[in-house]
């Protein structure tokens with residue numbers, strides 16, 4: 409695909425372009441999700457992040473179909489759930505997702521969690537490589553993988569994951585993991601880019617001053633920081649005004665002092681599940 413007008417994009421290790429800012433639909437019920445995705449597409453989003461476990465792939469698919477937007481102008485990611493890990497089940501899981509989405513191919517397919525107690529993520533990765541070769545997904549990647557999980561995949565596999573999608577926000581910046589991934593060409597995707605609203609952004613020291621200086625909201629400054637850090641994001645909101653607000657981050661630039669001030673907000677403050685504990 410090409411970069412949506414006025415937006416930023418990055419290039420995956422497959423050579424495919426990914427819009428750097430999309431919309432996520434975690435905890436958006438299937439009944440409202442179709443409207444949320446329709447609103448997002450209407451205001452200009454072209455990248456949607458869903459997952460089998462969100463139980464809203466059908467709604468995402470309906471919104472895409474009704475939008476009339478050509479398939480090659482959209483970037484769609486979904487994820488394989490833990491209980492579908494394993495060489496017997498992973499291929500069927502992607503087919504089920506494709507059927508729900510009404511697509512022949514997704515742009516990116518991720519292993520949602522390493523689920524280390526299952527110890528099936530390596531064999532699952534090899535299935536994803538086959539699915540990529542079969543053209544059912546343009547790119548493959550992982551989510552919530554720690555360095556040691558990535559190392560096992562890199563050792564056993566022939567394809568380097570295109571992305572690792574992990575919890576990342578100003579109070580939890582994942583500097584060490586990003587430093588490991590960067591030379592390997594693994595792009596970082598942030599989930600919970602706004603801290604999942606589990607802490608108030610106004611608690612971040614100095615953020616309000618930066619926002620005031622740029623005439624932007626606290627959320628917009630945080631999203632802009634992700635973009636300038638080279639991170640892919642897909643903040644979630646069910647409200648059209650907020651969808652618009654979150655997309656309105658391409659007309660200003662944080663200074664190096666702003667970037668340094670936000671770097672200093674890192675507080676090792678995880679708001680979600682630790683990857684070793686995501687064994688559901």
Ligand code: NAD
Nearest residue numbers: 432433434457551599600601602603604605627643644645
């Ligand atoms: P987020 O950081 O995007 O926060 C969402 C919350 O922020 C919402 O409750 C919303 O009320 C609030 N919000 C949104 N825009 C705002 C604004 N402009 N001002 C103030 N508040 C605002 O958290 P998230 O939804 O958990 O993460 C984004 C996406 O990441 C998800 O929708 C999903 O696609 C993905 N995700 C992936 C995983 C994973 O394990 N791979 C886990 C969680 C989320």
